[in-house]
Amino acid sequence: MKTITSKISRIILISFLVLGVSACALMEPVQPPPGEEGVQSPAELTTRFGNVPIPPxxxxDRSKxxxxxxxxxxxxxxxxxLTGWNGEDEVIEYYRNEMVAKGWSSVSIMEQKITVMVYEQEGQMCTIIVEPSFSKTHVEINVGPK
Structure with missing residues (x-):
């Protein structure tokens, strides 16, 4: 009798879990109110760091x-x-072309799990780190004086 009760309890628990998960899948994602997002279009960067290209x-991510x-x-x-949907290889190729087009000279490029590209230009250094994740590509750009 105890094993039958245990099996029924498991079936009920699994049923609730399946229903709960399927109900969550149908929910609309919650969008933050306008102006309160931690993520924004990088248009501001084109004026402050006009010599550093940003992939379309x-x-x-302002919080980082x-x-x-x-x-x-x-x-x-x-x-x-920065975060975007472009593939890692596409982003790396973009920076290889666009950094040179913006007047940067390539110092080094190291590729492994992540790609680290180092460029220099008239008293400035720029390090670009490209890291793929499960669904997006993350880019970290560090710009400063030599």
Whole structure:
């Protein structure tokens, strides 16, 4: 009798779990109110770091990014986190072409699980780290003086 009760309890528990999971799958994702997102279009970066290209379709994650600019504007330092749907190889090829087109010289490129690209330009250094994840590609850009 105890094993029958145990089996019935398991069946009921599994039924509730299946119903709960399937109900969650039908729910609409919750969108944050406008202006309160931690992610935004990187349009602001094109004016502050105009010499650093941003792949189309990538968004800036402000919660993980940092930008410092001196009062005179002589010193600009940035750590920018971007996320997008483009594949890792496409992003790497984009930066190989666009950084040179923007006047940067390639110092080194290291590829393994992640790709680290180092560029220099007129007193500045730029390190670009491309890291694939399950569904998106993450890019970290570090820009600052030499």
């Amino acid at each position: 379709g990538f968004d800036l 990014s940092f930008i410092y600019e001196s009062g005179s504007g002589a010193v600009k330092v940035g750590k920018l986190h």
